[in-house]
Amino acid sequence: METLISVILPVFLLIGFGYTAAWRGFFSASNVDGLMRYASNFAVPVLLFRAISEIDLGSEFDLTMMASFYAGAFICFSAGMLGARFLFGRDWEDATAIGFICLFSNSVLLGLAVTERAFGTDALAGNYALISIHAPFCYGLGITVMEVMRARHGPKRTIVPTVLKAMFSNALIIGIGLGFAVNITGIHVPDALSSVVDLMAASALPAALFGVGGVLFRYRPEGDMRIILFCCGISLILHPAITWTLGTLGGLSVDSFRSAVLTSTMAPGINVYLFASIYGRAQRIAASTVLIATAVSILSIWLWLFLIP
Incomplete structure (x- = not known):
């Protein structure tokens, strides 16, 4: 119980404050959009830039x-996509979007905070x-498979340009890429600029978590509940179970094991809804899964924390 109170609840209470503010009308939809735009396009990329630029590669x-972690993520993507196609009868484009829901853990906003x-x-x-290749891996896999499915009856030459354009216009990937560039080249960031980076990075998680609460207020548990629960089960149970098993067999150090398993326990992030919206596929399932899985993960993360050494 102490773990639940001291570790998990503060993170979800901050999300709850954002939800309540939006629900009671103290924080309008345009306020939420602006805050999330700041967090996702500026503050979080800057946070990742700072972290990657300083990490010992x-x-x-x-x-x-x-x-x-990523073998588990790939298996979950495959399980989600194939399950949606053959268990629930969805077409391949819907199935790919549902696979992406099962693939993309909320590694930044929840993973870092918890x-x-x-x-x-x-x-x-x-x-x-893990985060340094999370967005490139997940978006690369999801966009590639989706574009292949969309182009299977049309021209194939558009697949590669479409994937590259989507990848390199993503703010998270830009921040990560710049961080790698600074780290590898050893470029010195001027003190004044470094101070700005620190200020923005410090605001990233609180702003994003509060904003996520406002975004979740818009979601309703609609769509096929069986598929929603299927996605929740893959994200919250299958992914950490695979990561735990592979990490144990691989003899991971305690710190690496904690990072891999705990990150894999996170609910799907807002990015799954954004991905579904880009393609107009499985949007209600994506929105409902984010809402329900985020709520359920309060307890599931607590249970996994009891098991993690």
Whole structure:
């Protein structure tokens, strides 16, 4: 119970404040949109830029940790897509969007916040290593499969340009890419600019979590409840179970194991709704899954924390 109160509840209470503010009309829809635009297009990319630019690439990029998490993510994407197609009879485009819902953990807004509360700031190095390729991996996989499905009866030459354009116009990927550039080249960031980066990075998680609460207020548990529960089960149970198993077999260190497993326990993030909206596919399922899985994850994360050493 102490873990629930001290680690998990503060994160979800902040989301709840945002939800309540939107519900009671103290924070309008345009306010929520503006805050989320600031968080997702500026503050969070800057946070990732700072983290990636300072991380020790040699020691923190544990290949076993990355493989444990991303093998689980790929299996969950495949399970979600194939389940949607063959269990629920969705067409391939809908099935791909549903696979993306099962793929994309909320590694930044919830993963960083919960890990920091549970194990301290020093435990975040593994999280940042995972996050550094999270958006490129997930969007790369989702967009590629979706464009292949859309083009299977048309010209194939548009697939690669479409994927590259979508990837390199994403603010998260730009922030991560610039962080890698600074890290690898050793470019010195001027002190004044570094101070600005620190200020924006400090605002990223509180602003984003509050904004997520406002966004979740718009969502309603609509659509096929069986598919929604199917997606929740894959995200909250299957992904951490696979990551746990592979991490144990791979002999991960305690810190790497914590980062990989705890990140994999996170509910799907807002990005799954954005992906569904881009293609106009499975939007109600995406929205409802984010809402329900986020609420259920309060308890599921607590249970996984009891098991993590």
